[in-house]
Amino acid sequence: MNVPAYRVKDAARYAGTSAQTVGNWQRLRGNAPSVISGRDPNELLSYMQVIELGVVAAMRKAGVPLKSIRDARDYLAAEFGSQQPFAEYRFKTDGKQLVLNSEDLDPTVKNRLIIVSEAGQYAWKEILQQLLREFEYAPDDKGVVVRWRVAGVDEPVSIDPRVAFGAPQVSGVPTWVLRERWGSGEGLKDIAEDFTLEPHLVMSALRFEGVAVDPDRPNQWVN
Template identity: 45%
Template sequence: MNAMPQPTEFWRQRLFVPNYRIGEAARYADISSQTVARWHQTGQSNKRGTLSNKNKGQSLSYLQLIEVAVVAQFRRANVRLDKIRAAREYVSKQLNAEFPFAEYRFKTDGKDLWMDYAEIEAKMGDNKLLKASAGGQLAWTDIIGRLQEFEYERAGLAVRWHLAGRNSPLVIDPRIQFGAPSVEGIATWAFKGRWEAGELLDDIADDFGVANSDVLAALEFEGVNLQGRETRH
């Protein structure tokens, strides 16, 4: 008989639940829905696929969402798709990882994708890098930057995505609000609902115990038009 998961482990079960529609994932990552769909496709010109296979119309899990976000960041850094596919295939095979871009930390120099060799061989330390997009070549360097939008567990899993950068209060975290976009632990849709009910900014902020700027960030994320409404008493 399998042991029941501990309460602290329940959120991990949600990592694989298809909770995010393609359109939502695209909006969160600031890319088009067509791009998200294309990255999940395989075909004559893209036999490997940029991301994991999924059925047409199927929603994405948290891990798949994070992979979309990470690849979007790679593309903004001008990393070519063939390099991204090569890195994903290499790490998938070497570490038996179904969602490597969500399960491991990567770095990029704008050309290739790298990861700390310590993630594969812990005894090697953090100053040796493996070029995942080139079959695992090794290099000594510390000048390549990490993706700053993501926070990781010690084991490597990306457990928090800062949607608009580290200075923004907007996050997606599977441990908070069942993985819904949130600000200070409160789902952004909750702020939108209060605003659409006619409440003032000051009142919403006071009730939730957050700063006015946090409420505004949540409303802006939810696409709320703030023009023409009083925001304060």
């Protein structure tokens, strides 16, 4: 999961942000920690770094300040030895602070929330509505993100390090493969038949790849 495999511009597109923002989030600010784990300038991003990026981008869209995100990451790294906490824990937010279910960190502590952006102070509150529904976690103590529904929870496109070498995919077929087949002039039904996919899955993959899909376009490919 930590093998570099993703170009920054691609990861930024998946997260709905910019390559410049990715660089800023990985850069140390004086004594302040980076927002996501760093890398060499010319190095690709790993799966775990892409998940960190996606989680942080979702938090920012929900209005969580960067300082709160930095504080949370710093706290978890110091207290629990987590180097990539935003890819390992089930985060929730109220738009101001970052919180975790206490059971995610200590199974013996029930029905509490830990405000990780305030140095781990316990808080008795109702469980907040989960923000990051597109991130699916492994059912173990760490709860590492094993799948990102990168196009949204209602879309079939996902990133899973165990499938298609971690590329965005639908039913195991990388979305870029379907984009190239469409770009060669093939029609929707022909592509779907070749990969044994429902046409709506191909359409979702092409939309994710930024393709304007005409479902009735005839097959223009010539052998």
